[in-house]
Amino acid sequence: MQHEREHTLKAFDQDLDRLRALISEMGGLAEHAIGEAMRCLVERDVAGARRIVQDDKKLDALEIETERRVVQLIALRAPMAGDLRDSVAALKISGVVERIGDYAKNIARRVPELQDVGHLEPLSLLPEMARIATHMVHDVLDAFVNRDAEAAVKVAERDQALDDFYDSIFRTLLTFMMEKPNNISHATQLLFVAKNLERVGDHATNIAEMVYYAATGGQMTERLEKAGAL
Amino acid sequence: MQHEREHTLKAFDQDLDRLRALISEMGGLAEHAIGEAMRCLVERDVAGARRIVQDDKKLDALEIETERRVVQLIALRAPMAGDLRDSVAALKISGVVERIGDYAKNIARRVPELQDVGHLEPLSLLPEMARIATHMVHDVLDAFVNRDAEAAVKVAERDQALDDFYDSIFRTLLTFMMEKPNNISHATQLLFVAKNLERVGDHATNIAEMVYYAATGGQMTERLEKAGAL
Numbered sequence: 365m366q367h368e369r370e371h372t373l374k375a376f377d378q379d380l381d382r383l384r385a386l387i388s389e390m391g392g393l394a395e396h397a398i399g400e401a402m403r404c405l406v407e408r409d410v411a412g413a414r415r416i417v418q419d420d421k422k423l424d425a426l427e428i429e430t431e432r433r434v435v436q437l438i439a440l441r442a443p444m445a446g447d448l449r450d451s452v453a454a455l456k457i458s459g460v461v462e463r464i465g466d467y468a469k470n471i472a473r474r475v476p477e478l479q480d481v482g483h484l485e486p487l488s489l490l491p492e493m494a495r496i497a498t499h500m501v502h503d504v505l506d507a508f509v510n511r512d513a514e515a516a517v518k519v520a521e522r523d524q525a526l527d528d529f530y531d532s533i534f535r536t537l538l539t540f541m542m543e544k545p546n547n548i549s550h551a552t553q554l555l556f557v558a559k560n561l562e563r564v565g566d567h568a569t570n571i572a573e574m575v576y577y578a579a580t581g582g583q584m585t586e587r588l589e590k591a592g593a594l
Numbered sequence: 595m596q597h598e599r600e601h602t603l604k605a606f607d608q609d610l611d612r613l614r615a616l617i618s619e620m621g622g623l624a625e626h627a628i629g630e631a632m633r634c635l636v637e638r639d640v641a642g643a644r645r646i647v648q649d650d651k652k653l654d655a656l657e658i659e660t661e662r663r664v665v666q667l668i669a670l671r672a673p674m675a676g677d678l679r680d681s682v683a684a685l686k687i688s689g690v691v692e693r694i695g696d697y698a699k700n701i702a703r704r705v706p707e708l709q710d711v712g713h714l715e716p717l718s719l720l721p722e723m724a725r726i727a728t729h730m731v732h733d734v735l736d737a738f739v740n741r742d743a744e745a746a747v748k749v750a751e752r753d754q755a756l757d758d759f760y761d762s763i764f765r766t767l768l769t770f771m772m773e774k775p776n777n778i779s780h781a782t783q784l785l786f787v788a789k790n791l792e793r794v795g796d797h798a799t800n801i802a803e804m805v806y807y808a809a810t811g812g813q814m815t816e817r818l819e820k821a822g823a824l
Contacts, residue, residue, distance in 0.1 A: 435668065435682055442669045452665055459689065541771065541778050548771050548778070555782065556789070 376441050383433055383454040384509045390426045390461040391505035393419070395498045397468035398564065402494045404475050405557065406487060413475035416468060423465040430458035446581070450511075453578035457508060460567050460574075464501060467560040474553045481550050486536050490557055493529050497561045500526070500568035508575045516575040517584060519568055526565035533558045606671050613663055613684040614739045620656045620691040621735035623649070625728045627698035628794065632724045634705050635787065636717060643705035646698060653695035660688035676811065680741075683808035687738060690797050690804075694731060697790040697797075704783045711780050716766050720787055723759050727791045730756070730798035738805045746805040747814060749798060756795035763788045 397416055404413040434455040437443065443451055478484070500519050507515035534555065541551045576584040627646055634643040664685040667673065673681055708714070730749050737745035764785065771781045806814040 431682065435678065438665065438668045439672045439678070448665065448669070452661065455685075456689070459686070538779055538782065542775050545772050545775055549768055552768065552782075552785065555785075559786070 376437070376443060376447060379433070379437050379441070380447070380450060380454070383430065383437070383451075386426060386430050386433070387454060387458055387461065388505060388509055390423055390430070390458060390465075391501060393423055393426070394461050394464040394468065395502055397423075397465055398471070398494055398498050398501075398561075401468045401471040401475075402491045404472060405478065406491060408475065408479050408481075410476050410479055413472040416472035420465050420469045423462050427458045427462040431455060446578070449578040449581065453508070453574045456574055457505075457571050460571050461501075461505070464564055464567050467564050470560050471557050474557060477553050478550055481547075484547070484550055484554065486533065486540050486551065486554055489533050489536065490554065490561070493526070493533065493558065493561045496522070496526050496529065497564040497568070500565055501571075504568045504571045504575060508571065508578075511575075511579045513576045513579040516572040516579070517587065520572040520584060520588075523565050523569045526562060530558055530562040606667070606673060606677060609663070609667050609671070610677070610680060610684070613660065613667070613681075616656060616660050616663070617684060617688055617691065618735060618739055620653055620660070620688060620695075621731060623653055623656070624691050624694045624698065625731055627653075627695055628701070628724055628728050628731075628791075631698045631701040631705075632721045634702060635708065636721060638705065638709050638711075640706050640709055643702040646702035650695050650699045653692050657688045657692040661685060676808070679808040679811065683738070683804045686804055687735075687801050690801050691731075691735070694794055694797050697794050700790050701787050704787060707783050708780055711777075714777070714780055714784065716763065716770050716781065716784055719763050719766065720784065720791070723756070723763065723788065723791045726752070726756050726759065727794040727798070730795055731801075734798045734801045734805060737802065738808075741805075741809045743806045743809040746802040746809070747817065750802040750814060750818075753795050753799045756792060760788055760792040 397419065400412065401416050403409065404416065434451050437451050438448070500522055504516060504519040506512075507519060537551050537555050537558070541548045544551075573584045576582070576587070627649065630642065631646050633639065634646065664681050667681050668678070708717075730752055734746060734749040736742075737749060767781050767785050767788070771778045774781075803814045806812070806817070
């Protein structure tokens, strides 16, 4: 009986490790998609942008695969407490990573709109914003794989800097539109791109909260309130 | 044994009914929040907008409650096939409804930005767009409660009309900005509101796909391809 229990535990851990690996893979694809979307935007690479939209299907398929495995895991192994929290976190995090991929797709879809435009000064700010956002995604998924609640808190704390960056780009774009009304249409595209990147940061923060809850059973907001950060 | 099996089945159905009721309740709150957010936007009701942001916490709590119940249901009753699909659909749909509530909150947060502005002509188009979007949410949740795959297809088919409405408002707002550069900042707020409403329609369509899969085990996209709609 003792032996059987250990066997079940080990099988559960292996299943969970496979789930973590799947989610890391999804995270890698989503990060790459955002980086690529920004490159296509800057270089007006319409064919590359089309590939990003196509490739998003891989993320959709991996999300379905994760869901199937999590449901199987819960139904067959009936995990308790921390293990159950981890399993549900995997399900939810894969859904959020899939949505992060959707933002990359949204950005890629704007590339044709900018195809015939010359130099757009505010565009140069966006790749740096994208780097901050994708680093947050990368680090929060690392925190999930390592069950590291404190690393998750650190990611969540970086969201404010990204929001400030967004506010600054937003003001820059508004000024740009007022000065060059001919560019309103293109600047609007960049406004939506900036908003998409700000949302990527929000989603990384949501994942951070899920990682924190899975690892500790407590709410991150309470941890931040105690530290006086909220 | 036969008697026990029937007892389990009945208990499962009751659990599932309670889940459906929870999700209907969430849907009602989300619909109301969007309608209220539009009213606050039109009437510049900043206090009302603040209440919407506050009330969004109810949706967050109901999502957590739904998640808890679904996980318990899967772990305790190990449902199979259609029942398992229904349980997972409930979990995922509650997540999407919570995000629809977030869009209402986003819209409400823009109300103070428009506080001191006089008449903004394009604003008059937005409440109608909001009505179309919230009707989609209402009808797709009814389809979930009734396990009605065809009703879900009908909701998904309405998303194109909402997208067309959005495109038209988008163009109207761009023209408005070019003609009145002083209003660029306010028009930008309305642009984001229109985008939020368009996303509400996308989410209703996502739910329609979940309802279709839960009820039939097949993918809605394949059903639409066969009908020549895609």
